[in-house]
Amino acid sequence: MIERWVSNHTEETIRDCTSVLELQGLLWESDIEYSVIIYDNDEGLYTGAVATGSFSSNVIKCIAVHPSYEGTGLAQRVVTLLIEELSEKQVDNIFVFTKSSNIPAFQLLGFHEIVTEDSHVTLMEQNPRGIETFCEQLHSHRVSGARIGALVMNCNPFTLGHRYVIEQASRECSHLFILVVSEDRSEFSTVERLALIREGISDIESVTVLSGGDYVISRATFPTYFLKDEHLVRTSYARIDARIFARYLAPALGVTTRFVGDEPFCPVTRDYNTQLQDVLGESGIEVTIIRRLEHDGQAISASKVRSLFAQGRLEEIAGLVPASTYRFLSSPASERAKQKILAKMTVKEQSI
Amino acid sequence: MKIIKTGSAGTLESSDVLITVRSHNGKGVQITLSSTVEKQFGNQIRHVVLETLKQLNVTEAAVDVQDKGALDCAIQARLIAAVHRAAGIDKINWEEMR
Numbered sequence: 001m002i003e004r005w006v007s008n009h010t011e012e013t014i015r016d017c018t019s020v021l022e023l024q025g026l027l028w029e030s031d032i033e034y035s036v037i038i039y040d041n042d043e044g045l046y047t048g049a050v051a052t053g054s055f056s057s058n059v060i061k062c063i064a065v066h067p068s069y070e071g072t073g074l075a076q077r078v079v080t081l082l083i084e085e086l087s088e089k090q091v092d093n094i095f096v097f098t099k100s101s102n103i104p105a106f107q108l109l110g111f112h113e114i115v116t117e118d119s120h121v122t123l124m125e126q127n128p129r130g131i132e133t134f135c136e137q138l139h140s141h142r143v144s145g146a147r148i149g150a151l152v153m154n155c156n157p158f159t160l161g162h163r164y165v166i167e168q169a170s171r172e173c174s175h176l177f178i179l180v181v182s183e184d185r186s187e188f189s190t191v192e193r194l195a196l197i198r199e200g201i202s203d204i205e206s207v208t209v210l211s212g213g214d215y216v217i218s219r220a221t222f223p224t225y226f227l228k229d230e231h232l233v234r235t236s237y238a239r240i241d242a243r244i245f246a247r248y249l250a251p252a253l254g255v256t257t258r259f260v261g262d263e264p265f266c267p268v269t270r271d272y273n274t275q276l277q278d279v280l281g282e283s284g285i286e287v288t289i290i291r292r293l294e295h296d297g298q299a300i301s302a303s304k305v306r307s308l309f310a311q312g313r314l315e316e317i318a319g320l321v322p323a324s325t326y327r328f329l330s331s332p333a334s335e336r337a338k339q340k341i342l343a344k345m346t347v348k349e350q351s352i
Numbered sequence: 353m354k355i356i357k358t359g360s361a362g363t364l365e366s367s368d369v370l371i372t373v374r375s376h377n378g379k380g381v382q383i384t385l386s387s388t389v390e391k392q393f394g395n396q397i398r399h400v401v402l403e404t405l406k407q408l409n410v411t412e413a414a415v416d417v418q419d420k421g422a423l424d425c426a427i428q429a430r431l432i433a434a435v436h437r438a439a440g441i442d443k444i445n446w447e448e449m450r
Binding site: 076083084087090107108126129 | 416
């Protein structure tokens with residue numbers, strides 16, 4: 001057996017990983033940063049891949065063992081190597097999304113179950129007190145009131161549309177918590193997004209802006225390699241995210257109402273909202289949908305702001321974002337985000 | 353020694369142990385143990401961990417022990433390494449630890 005560590009994938013290494021994944025009916029994911037491949041080859045050559053596993057940020061994914069090598073401890077070996085590498089990177093916690101049939105296997109590898117949604121998706125973490133510690137932090141922000149609301153937002157970047165939703169929601173409750181999706185894959189970093197939201201709503205009372213940490217699942221980081229079709233991916237993502245909110249985050253903050261923005265013409269958002277209502281309803285949490293603010297007959301979208309910003313058409317953005325976001329976008333500090341947007345746009349154009 | 357970040361040492365292979373040490377400020381020492389030999393040696397493992405932490409002068413830490421049947425000396429060595437990593441110390445002073 002030869003072990004190979006891959007931090008820069010080539011066509012050949014991806015092919016080796018994919019060959020094992022396919023035998024288990026799994027897919028490769030494009031955001032993988034690091035992989036381990038084990039070959040069964042006596043001559044020390046990198047041929048005959050029999051096991052593989054990868055990670056992206058602090059999420060372990062795409063683990064597969066050749067069917068004839070199952071039960072030989074190879075999966076354990078792969079995960080151990082991934083954990084060792086992640087420890088070097090000093091991540092605080094490691095996560096894995098998997099099928100519920102794999103729960104016992106990952107428990108043996110030191111993972112703890114957070115939530116399970118049907119038999120399709122289970123989210124597990126390595127820190128035995130991970131979600132508990134996060135909820136303790138949330139708990140310290142608790143306030144008393146008749147109706148405590150929550151909004152989950154990305155705000156990439158913060159626009160007048162977001163502000164409008166926050167204003168409407170805060171009017172309907174005694175206190176509003178805004179949980180911000182924490183992942184740096186968005187063009188604007190978590191720190192930038194948090195700062196722009198806080199500045200943009202500083203005049204609105206009874207609102208607390210908090211980072212969602214590792215427990216508000218971002219659509220961008222949700223792994224899908226073990227789910228069969230697009231529809232299953234969408235409902236699983238929505239339901240696991242809703243389940244964590246209902247079971248852990250809402251009770252920690254004392255939330256009674258979850259607000260969501262409505263996008264009448266977007267089937268993905270509509271689908272998400274339906275699943276959310278379904279899961280949260282079971283826990284007695286009300287879901288209130290807020291109509292989005294329109295500007296010249298169109299809903300204000302952060303993606304439109306990003307595209308105008310990248311093209312340097314700042315004047316056109318002025319009517320779409322609050323003064324604080326505008327100031328940031330016209331300052332040199334926003335250069336990093338601009339480069340990120342441009343890079344993503346080129347990738348898209350190339351793929352078309 | 354003060355735990356300032358997450359540090360781990362060891363593997364999940366048979367006869368080894370994977371120990372992760374995390375900060376646990378103001379809440380003392382907390383050990384979570386899962387072991388293939390929990391029934392036979394669970395208390396002994398906890399004892400080794402507590403004694404080693406005492407020697408290292410660690411009073412606040414959340415210690416996660418994933419044991420696959422490691423001997424006491426292996427548990428000690430893995431814990432010492434994990435604590436040093438979690439305390440951000442590169443050099444281990446073995447003399448001091450006697």
